[in-house]
Amino acid sequence: MMDAGGHWRNWVGNQSCIVRHRGAPESEAALSEMVREATSNGLNVRCAGSGHSFTPVALTSGLHLTLSKLQGITNIDAARKRVSVHAGTTINTLGKALKANGLSMINQGDIDSQALAGALTTGTHGTGLTLGNMASQIVGMRLVQPDGRVLVINDNQPDMLDAARVSIGMLGVISEITLQVMDSYNLHEKLWRCTFDECMEQHDELAATHRHFGFFWCPVPESRHCYCLPDTSSVSTTTSLSDVCEMKTIDITDRPPMESAFEKIAYSSEIYPIEYVPNFHELEYAVPVKYGKQACMEVRKLMLEKHPTCIYPIEYRFTAGDGGWISPFFEQDSITLSVSGEPGTDYWDYLKDVDDILRQFGSRPHWGKLHFLGAEDVAALYPRARDFKALRNKLDPEGRFLNDHLRQLFG
Ligand SMILES: Cc1cc2nc3c(=O)[nH]c(=O)nc-3n(C[C@H](O)[C@H](O)[C@H](O)COP(=O)(O)OP(=O)(O)OC[C@H]3O[C@@H](n4cnc5c(N)ncnc54)[C@H](O)[C@@H]3O)c2cc1C
Numbered sequence: 001m002m003d004a005g006g007h008w009r010n011w012v013g014n015q016s017c018i019v020r021h022r023g024a025p026e027s028e029a030a031l032s033e034m035v036r037e038a039t040s041n042g043l044n045v046r047c048a049g050s051g052h053s054f055t056p057v058a059l060t061s062g063l064h065l066t067l068s069k070l071q072g073i074t075n076i077d078a079a080r081k082r083v084s085v086h087a088g089t090t091i092n093t094l095g096k097a098l099k100a101n102g103l104s105m106i107n108q109g110d111i112d113s114q115a116l117a118g119a120l121t122t123g124t125h126g127t128g129l130t131l132g133n134m135a136s137q138i139v140g141m142r143l144v145q146p147d148g149r150v151l152v153i154n155d156n157q158p159d160m161l162d163a164a165r166v167s168i169g170m171l172g173v174i175s176e177i178t179l180q181v182m183d184s185y186n187l188h189e190k191l192w193r194c195t196f197d198e199c200m201e202q203h204d205e206l207a208a209t210h211r212h213f214g215f216f217w218c219p220v221p222e223s224r225h226c227y228c229l230p231d232t233s234s235v236s237t238t239t240s241l242s243d244v245c246e247m248k249t250i251d252i253t254d255r256p257p258m259e260s261a262f263e264k265i266a267y268s269s270e271i272y273p274i275e276y277v278p279n280f281h282e283l284e285y286a287v288p289v290k291y292g293k294q295a296c297m298e299v300r301k302l303m304l305e306k307h308p309t310c311i312y313p314i315e316y317r318f319t320a321g322d323g324g325w326i327s328p329f330f331e332q333d334s335i336t337l338s339v340s341g342e343p344g345t346d347y348w349d350y351l352k353d354v355d356d357i358l359r360q361f362g363s364r365p366h367w368g369k370l371h372f373l374g375a376e377d378v379a380a381l382y383p384r385a386r387d388f389k390a391l392r393n394k395l396d397p398e399g400r401f402l403n404d405h406l407r408q409l410f411g
Contacts, residue, residue: 002034008064010051012278014343019064026069028142028150028175035173036148038063039400045146046403047173049118050090052111053368054282056405057122057168065173067115073097074176081181082139087117087174095269103181107131107212108272117174122368123166123328125336126272127214127317129207129289133329135165136322137179143172146400150175158323163384163391166324168367170392170401170410187212187271188253191246191262193236196300199245200293207318212250216313217296219243219303226312226340228275235262243304246313280312283351283370284338285363286319286328292335298357299337307350312340325384326410328364338369378409385410 002021009016020043025031038045043062051058058064067088075084081103085094091105091112098104107126114124125133140154141164151172153160164171194202199215206213218224221241224231229246238244250271258265265271287295296316303310315338321331328334339354341347355372364381365371378385389410396402402411 002037002063005064008048008059010053010058012054012281012343014054014281015056015059017059017061017064019060019062021063023063023065024069025065025067028070028144031065031067031070031173031175032144032148032150034063034065035144035146039146039398044400044403045173046401047117047169049088049115050113052114052118053122054370055368056403057367058118059403059405067117067175070175076101076103081183082178083181084140084176084178085116087115087177089116090114091116091119092269092273098181099184099267099269102184104184104268105134106137106180106182107134108269109134110272110274111276112269112273116177117169120165120177121167121169121174123324123366124368125317125319125329126212127319128212129318129333130320131211132320132322133166133324133327135324135327136320137181138165138177139180140178141174142176143174145172146396146398151395154178162323163325163388165322166327166367167388168326168406170406171395172401185252185268186255186257186265187250187268188255188265189248189250189263189271191230191232191235191248193232193238193244193246195238195240196243196245198237199247200297203293206247206249210249210251212248214248214315214317216246216315217244217300218246218313219300219308220311223311223313226280228277229313230262232262279343280340281343281347281370282338282340283354284315284336284366285355285358285371286332286334286336286366287358287361287363289318289333289335291361292316292337295335295337295358295361295363299339299354302353302357303339306353310339310341310347310350312342314339325388326378326382328366330364330382330384336366338366373409375409
């Protein structure tokens with residue numbers, strides 16, 4: 001049963017829509033029936049996760065779904081270390097359930113409040129030169145089709161899995177995901193500050209010798225406060241507070257939990273997330289790893305020389321390539337570089353200048369973060385874009401799972 005419509009906005013408040021109907025199904029069967037009813041009445045359908053995307057990916061004027069009542073683990077295959085999870089489960093909830101079962105996700109990003117399907121379908125990633133994005137951990141999915149049928153995909157259909165793992169919700173409403181996980185592990189996190197030059201000198205070695213390495217470049221002291229970064233002055237190799245990098249390495253350890261000023265050991269899912277408040281509008285692109293340092297140096301120069309008032313940090317991380325047809329990391333080991341504009345200011349010239357720089361390196365955007373891609377760029381940047389569009393059109397010929405933003409890119 002679909003509910004009356006209303007207004008929806010995303011977490012940070014830069015995207016909103018007026019929807020005809022809302023739905024919060026409590027079972028896959030109820031979800032299927034809602035989708036069937038909506039499409040048979042000529043309505044389009046989008047499902048939101050926790051609304052943490054900065055792009056219009058979750059918007060619709062038709063049926064707007066949430067799977068917040070479809071949460072929890074449905075099956076654990078202990079021998080193969082695989083878990084099946086309702087698609088609306090938040091990453092935080094999943095982490096706790098895995099811990100209770102002696103398991104951990106292979107990698108996670110900076111927050112854990114996203115719905116699992118929402119995070120995976122945009123290509124959400126953490127950091128680690130040898131670690132793929134979170135969707136690369138998918139080994140099976142169930143997707144509700146426009147007529148309410150359930151399409152089941154498993155690892156006997158590698159092509160379908162690669163099409164669906166990052167698909168921005170365009171191949172159906174995901175009702176369940178099966179993930180490859182691993183035995184539970186503790187992580188040891190270390191934080192410190194150094195100059196930008198020191199960071200660039202140590203970049204290759206730190207990326208190669210730690211499971212996770214990433215940093216925030218802060219042009220001015222206030223930059224740290226934009227993202228609530230801790231004050232690492234006491235473990236700094238520089239006395240400067242400007243033009244510095246807030247560094248982080250994380251590695252698996254057998255040691256028990258501990259916490260000191262800039263070092264912490266805890267269960268994996270408790271180490272990954274950091275705190276953010278909705279005070280930024282973010283752009284992020286995946287840059288081929290061989291161009292990472294050059295791209296970072298050029299964006300830093302742009303910020304210092306042309307946009308000195310843009311002081312949100314650059315966040316810089318690593319992600320291994322994967323097979324996802326429209327994954328930002330398709331067959332390309334990458335660094336990810338993000339910058340942010342301050343809500344309420346006109347930051348578009350700045351973000352476009354960053355886009356101009358990153359474009360030169362063949363970079364691909366995070367689908368959940370601001371970008372400037374058009375349909376021609378999609379065709380040029382994703383070798384399997386044509387296959388993806390053909391499959392999307394076959395599964396959903398009337399484009400019921402598209403919205404204006406996605407139709408322009410993939411219609
Ligand atoms: C503070 C903050 C920190 C972040 N940190 C990171 C990070 O560390 N790494 C990173 O890569 N990204 C990060 N992101 C981006 C974020 O992970 C992505 O935008 C992610 O897609 C948001 O998940 P969500 O559950 O909020 O989904 P939403 O933003 O609500 O939706 C994202 C997409 O998923 C679709 N969708 C949701 N559920 C379903 C479903 N069941 N079936 C089909 N489609 C569905 C929606 O229609 C939409 O297209 C961050 C964002 C914020 C605001």
